[in-house]
Amino acid sequence: MRVSGVSRRTIALSLDGWSVEVIDQRFLPHRFVLERLESAEQVMRAIAEMHVRGAPLIGVAAAYGMSLAMREDPSDEGLRAACELIGRSRPTAINLRWAIDGMRKLLEPQPPSRRAELAYSRAAELCEADVVACRQIGEHGALLLSRLAAERRGPVRVLTHCNAGWLATVDWGTALAPVYVARERGIDIEVWVEETRPRNQGLLTSFELTHEGVPHRLVADNAGGHLMQRGEVDVCIVGTDRTTSQGDVVNKIGTYLKALAAHDTGVPFWVALPRSSYDAALADAAAVVIEERDESEVLEVSGRSTRGEIETVRLAPDGTRARNPAFDVTPARLITGFITERGLTTPSELEAVYGAGRA
C-alpha cells in the first residue's frame, strides 16, 4: 500500500540479496523509518520489541530470521538454536510457531550446505503467499461490505480494533483489506479507528487510512460500545493472532469487550483470518499463553512534542504499578463469522474450511 504516494511493503529482501529490510513501526505514525536486519538475533529483537508486529508479519519476519540464522550457522545445532531464539520472541501469535515449525520440517532433512538457500526461498514464498492471502481476504470481505452498502444510504461504517492493516502483514492487511478492496470498487466506507491502548496501534491504522485517503475517526477504546448502542456502527472487523478450531479468537487486548457490545447491540462481528493464523491443533483458547508485556507500556506514552520530536511522557504517579496483558480471548459464540482466504464462513464451519486436527 501507499506511504506518501509511494507503494510499500512492510518487509522485503534487501538488494544485497541476504539482509532484510523492514519498516521500523516504533516511530509511526510520526516518522517513517526503514531498518536493515542482518542477523537472527536482530530479527528476534525486532519482533520482541515490536519494530515489526501483527501476526502475519511476525510469521514472515520469523521466516527471514531463520534464513539469516542458516546463513550464519546451518548446522543441526545452528538450526535448533535458531528455532529456539526466534521462537521465544513473542508467545501468543500462532504465525510465529507456524513459520518456525515449517522451516524446521523443511530444513532438518537437508544437508547444512543447502539450508540457507532453501530457507530464503521458503521465506520469499511465505511473503508472497501472505500478500495473496490478504488480497483474497480483501475480495471476500469487500463482498460483505458491498452487501451492507446495499442495505443503507450513506457510507458503511466499519469499526476496527488494533491494527490489522497492511502494516500488520506484508501488504493489504487482514481486517483492513476488505476496506481497501471495497474502496477500489467505489463503495463508500468510513472507519472508526480504536486507539488500542496501551501500544496505540490504532494510530498505525490511522496512518494507513490517511495515506490511502480513507475517511476515518479515531476514538478511545472506551467509545466503541457507545457508538454501537447509538447505531453508528454497521460492522466490526478485527484481525486475530490465533484462532482455534472451534472459532475462539485470540486477538489484541480489548477485542472481547467489543465483541460483547456487538453481540448485545446486534452489530455483526467479523474476524479476518488467514490460514496462517488458524491453530488446527487447539480447540479451546483458554490454553493459549497470553503475553504479559512490560508495565512501562501502560505507565508511559510517546507522542510528538510541540518541538516536533518524539517524546515519552510518564502518565502515572511515581510508584504506581501496572499490569499489561497484550491479548484476550473472544469466544466463538460472540463471533458472526470469519473472512477467510476461501470465503466467508461461520465459527462452526471453520474446521471444514481450514482443516481439523494437527496442522
Added chain:
Amino acid sequence: MRVSGVSRRTIALSLDGWSVEVIDQRFLPHRFVLERLESAEQVMRAIAEMHVRGAPLIGVAAAYGMSLAMREDPSDEGLRAACELIGRSRPTAINLRWAIDGMRKLLEPQPPSRRAELAYSRAAELCEADVVACRQIGEHGALLLSRLAAERRGPVRVLTHCNAGWLATVDWGTALAPVYVARERGIDIEVWVEETRPRNQGLLTSFELTHEGVPHRLVADNAGGHLMQRGEVDVCIVGTDRTTSQGDVVNKIGTYLKALAAHDTGVPFWVALPRSSYDAALADAAAVVIEERDESEVLEVSGRSTRGEIETVRLAPDGTRARNPAFDVTPARLITGFITERGLTTPSELEAVYGAGRA
C-alpha cells in the same frame, strides 16, 4: 482524605468567607495545585474545563457558583442569568441541574438582599450533606466487601473505572468510599484501576490510592474484560453521573463495556449512587444528552517529561479527526445492584429507596 499525609477536601469556602478554593485537578497526578474561584464565570469555566469533575463535586461547585453569582448580582435577572450560565457548563451529570434547580427554588421567593447569604448557607449544607452521603455509601459498600472477603483467601480484588473517589466528591468518594471504609476495618483490598481514556481519570484514582496506601495496579481500559475472564476480579464498583428511576446508569464512557464483561463472566457489578445523582424524573436513559467533548482530548495526551515538566504530546498523525463522547449508558439489566446512602439495593427496588416521579 489525605494528600502527602495532610487531610484535604476538594472544595471549601476560603478564609475570606466568600471566595471558593478547589483542587485544580488538571495538574494531577503530577502536581497538586489549589485554585481560588472568585466569580460565577470562573466556576462555570472550572466545571466545563474540568478543573473540578465528578458528578457530586460538580453539584457542590455549582452551588458555590450560584452563591458567588448572588454576591455579584442578586436581582431576579441575576438569578436567572446565573442558572443559565452555570447550567450550560456540562450537560450530562444530573447533580448540576439538581443543585441549580434547588437553589432557584430556594432563592426565587426571597428578596434579593437575602439571596447571597441563603445561597452560601445552602452551598455549605450541600457540601456537608455530600460528605455524609459518601461516608454512608462507604459504610454500606464496606459490608459488601467484607462479605466478599469472607468468601475467599487473599485480598478482595475490586475493579473500578474512571475516578469516583474523593476527588470526584467533596470527600470519601462514591465508588471508592467502600474501599476506604473497608480498609479502616482491616479488610484486605486490591484495586484494578482502569486508565479511563481519553482523560485518564484512572490516574486520579491511582493518585488517591497511592496517598491512602491502598494496593492497586493500573491497567488499560482494554484489559478489564480479560481480567474478569481469568477470574482476577471479585467485584466491579463504579460511580454514576446520572441514574434513572429504572436503574439505567449514565457513567464515564466505557462503563457499559465493563458491565457487559462482568455480566458475561459472573462478576458482580455495583454502582455507588448518592441521592444527588438519581434522576427520578427519567426512566429510560436513552433520552440523556451524552456530552461530546473536544477532539484534542483523544488526539493529544499530557504527562510528565523526563525534565519533570508537564508536557502535551500529539498521539495521532496530522489531519486525523476524532470523536469524543464522554459518557455511555449501562442498562439496568447488566447491574447487580446499587450502593446507596440508605443501603444496598437492586435496580428494581431503586424507586422504592430514592423515590419516584418528579424529584
